[in-house]
Amino acid sequence: MKTNNSFMIAAVAVCLFFSGCKPKDADIQAAVQAKETSGITVAVTKGEVTLTGEVADDAAKAKAEEIAKAEKGVKSVLNNIMVKTVAPVVIAEDPVLQKNVADAVKDFPTVKADVKEGVVTLTGEIQKTSLIKLMQxxxxxxxxxxxxxxxxx
Amino acid sequence: MALEDKYKQLTDAATGAGIADLEVREQDGVLYVDGTAPDGAVKDQLWDIYNQIDPNFTSGDLVLNVNVAADAAVTHAKVITESSNLNIRKGPGTDQPIVGKAAHGEVITLVNRSNDLWWLVRTNDGEEGYCYAQYLEPQA
Known part of the structure; x- marks a missing residue:
């Protein structure tokens, strides 16, 4: 009986020791969240980390995963971060642009504007005060x- | 990325001033900043910063496309030409025939602002046609 009791105490102590060492989900979550950049959300269940949110590029996505994996107590990382897709810049077609540029420079008689493949080249001269208006x-x-x-x- | 650094002060100011739908994109050596300003003062502030970073806009590495939000409640605009009368045209474009004129400083009725560059207006004499939007200042 005596040996049995001390065995029990030892077993309980061992259990406490291990659970004491093992970081809790909430702690892991807080630690990883603090290291991740804004826009990333960290969730932890039984040491399994799930990352969600949006970042600018693939490198940032990989980096976020690395940070989570490096955290003590993390068993696995599910990386559900989305990489933002940036829509390409819309450039006006030359005929439309030529017409609109002609309208815009009409009131600046000393300015000549050429349009080629979307590039507006301005030559001539202008008053400093008028330049900002023209550029706008x-x-x-x-x-x-x-x-x-x-x-x- | 280098261009984003060069114009960081500008994009930070745009974010701080509450530019709606702000987009900052770099493509082929040009930085494109698009968005809608809550009012004309914010737009002017951004242009002042642009002028400080790139005096006289000679670098050709930024296209700052910031419009001022159109307030649907605004129905009148003031003619803000340098001094001359403002042409009112049959259609949107300087190739369109002139159908009337609005005097410098006159306040006229806004009919439609769906075209960013040319607004459909009506003068106090009842003439209706298109004016170049840059010469019109919406009246609160």
Missing amino acids: RLSVLKPKKIDNKLTVK
């Missing part, structure tokens, strides 16, 4: 680029 008008027309070669007076 051209920038909303969806050009590929504004090549400003104007002489600012």
Whole structure:
């Protein structure tokens, strides 16, 4: 009986020791969450980490997984992070752009504007105060680029 | 990424000023910043920052496409030409015939702003047609 009792105590102690060493899910969650960048959500169930959210690229997604795997007590990582898809920039077609650029520069008689493959090239001269107005008008027309070669007076 | 760093002050200001639908994208050596400003002052502020980072806009590495949000409750606009009258045209484009004129400083009725560049307006004399939106300032 005596040996049995001490065996029980030893068994309980061993159990306590191990569960004491083993980080709890909530602790793991807090630790990993603190290391991840914003936009990533960390969930932990029995040491299994699930990552969700959105990042800019594949490298950031892989990095997030690495961070979680490196955390003590993590058994596995399910990486459900989405990589943001960036829509390409829409550039106006030349005929539309040419017409709109012509309208925009009409009131700046000293400015000449050429449009080729989306690039608006400005030559001539302009008053400093008018330049910002002209640039604002051209920038909303969806050009590929504004090549400003104007002489600012 | 280098361009995003160069114009970081601008994009940070855009985020801070509450630019709606803000998109910052780099493509073929040009940074495209698109969005909608809550008002004209915010748009001007961003352009001032752009002018500080790239004096006189000579680098050709940024397209700052920021429009001011159209408030549906606004029904009138003031003509803000330098000094001259504003042409009212039959259709949207300077190739369209002139159907009327609005005086500098006159407040006219906005009929339709679905086209960003050319707004459909009506003068106090009842003339209706399209004006170049940059010369119109919506009246609160």
